[in-house]
Amino acid sequence: MFTKPIQFKKYIDLFDFNQKVNYKTEVLSGLTVAIALIPEAVAFAIIAGLSPLTGLYAAFVMGLVTAILGGRPGMISGATGAVAVVIVSLAISHGPEYIFATVVLAGILQVTAGVLRLGKLMRLVPHPVIFGFVNGLAIIIFMSQLNQFKTADGNWLTGSSLGIFLGFVLLTMLIIWGLPKFTKVIPASLMAILSVSGIVIGFGIDTKTVGDIASIQGGFPPFHIPNVPFNIETWVLIFPYAAIVAGVGLIESLLTLNIVDEITETRGRGNKEAVAQGAANILSGFFSGMGGCAMIGQSLINVSNGARARLSGIVAAVGLLAFVMFGAGLIEQLPMAALTGLMIMVAIGTFEWASLKTFNRMPKSDIFVMVVVTLVTVFLHNLALAVIVGVIIAALVFAWDNAQRIRARKFIDENGIKHYEIYGPLFFGSVTVFNEKFDVLNDPEEIIIDFKESRVVDMSAIEALNKITERYLKVGKKVHLRHLSADCQKLLKNADKIIDVNVLEDPSYRVMAD
Secondary structure: OOOOOOOHHHHHHHOOOOOOOOHHHHHHHHHHHHHHHHHHHHHHHHHOOOOHHHHHHHHHHHHHHHHHHOOOOOOOEEOOHHHHHHHHHHHHHHOHHHHHHHHHHHHHHHHHHHHOOHHHHHHHOOHHHHHHHHHHHHHHHHHHHHHHHEOOOOOEOOHHHHHHHHHHHHHHHHHHHHHHHOOOOOOHHHHHHHHHHHHHHHHOOOOOEHHHOOOOOOOOOOOOOOOOOOOHHHHHHHHHHHHHHHHHHHHHHHHHHHHHHHHHOOOOOHHHHHHHHHHHHHHHHHOOOOOOEEOHHHHHHHHHOOOOOHHHHHHHHHHHHHHHHOOHHHHOOOEHHHHHHHHHHHHHHHOOOHHHHOOOOOOHHHHHHHHHHHHHHHHHOOHHHHHHHHHHHHHHHHHHHHHOOOEEEEEEOOOOOEEEEEEEEEOOOOHHHHHOOOOOOOOOOEEEEEEEEEEEOOHHHHHHHHHHHHHHHHOOOEEEEEOOOHHHHHHHHHOOOOOOOEEOOOOOOOOOOO
């Protein structure tokens, strides 16, 4: 009955559960991340106009599902500000149930993107865009910590309150910076949190704590189907938000994946991560969560602690839920100064300081792209828009540069035929320069345009060939095209009603492999 044995190792390898695991490092790092997730999840939920538990439940579901199924072991997902700023207007106007439905739909879109293998589109993101994205995100992380230096009514801390808070922030940063120079037995970030918390709680020092932000006490995330009307009006309302959430989530997650890849010198799987992010958002919507995506700050905390396996992400998610269900009273006593110092160190570590050294070495266009992406990220807090703007500018610069590179080598052979050997791509940006290469009136009766070192790319290129052919025909001269690759000839064949030129057959020659 059974002809083939079940290959359990195949499925184990699929989820990377067979990789070598340092259990102590993974568990301790996961607990550190769990603590660091709490204030941000609460803050992002409040930004979105939702209850704190909505953010905490999203952090648990997102973190657990992506840790198990994601394409990048060691990367942390949870409730994020990028998603919060997208859904806040919908939350205010229609309430949390519509947010849950939006998150489910966004998850479906992300799973679809992963199944269609659209993760490979991240290859189109140039390095200056990544630099700008990372630097902008680092500035956002730092700027968001400044809010912790304010009182509940929005006024800046003053006097002894400011001195105490700032002192503990600096102490936390000092421990995180200095401890690894002596020992790596325990993650420096966890040691910093425990040390500062011990001083504050042990000596009864009056300073801002997690509990001053909001209560995190709750139970297991309740399952329920979003209570919204299932009609066309609802879909029309939530689809634009869902599409933006899906796009923002995928862009931030895949860029974070690339950053973690560089740090760990390993390679994640973008399409697998897209499916995992989508599955996590679907479950988040069904378990009362606001949705989210990968978190670069917590991911960097995790990998800087030495975590490389899925266990750290699982521990972080389960630990977060345990804090919510059983340890809220203890966690609410943690000083915000310790968590603020930790996130400031994350911001410092996130910023690509090496990018500042390249200002005199990189092309001005790359510097411009990097600065624009950074500014859009910082001032609009729209990471997807920043990346899209950067890619568009980089693409236009690339098109302009290539438009200037088309050249023509000219000579007349022994038969009196003039040859134009074209170098560089012929596309919409280069057609003007291309047309200027030809001397129609003074050329001989027969012309050969050789594309051995060129390529006909688009409709603008076809129209350029049509124009140059018409110019020669008007003066009674014949034009031949030579060395067109198979795809170029197909392009001309599809446009045979627009252009009618004689293509010299060369079946044994191929310019470019598809």
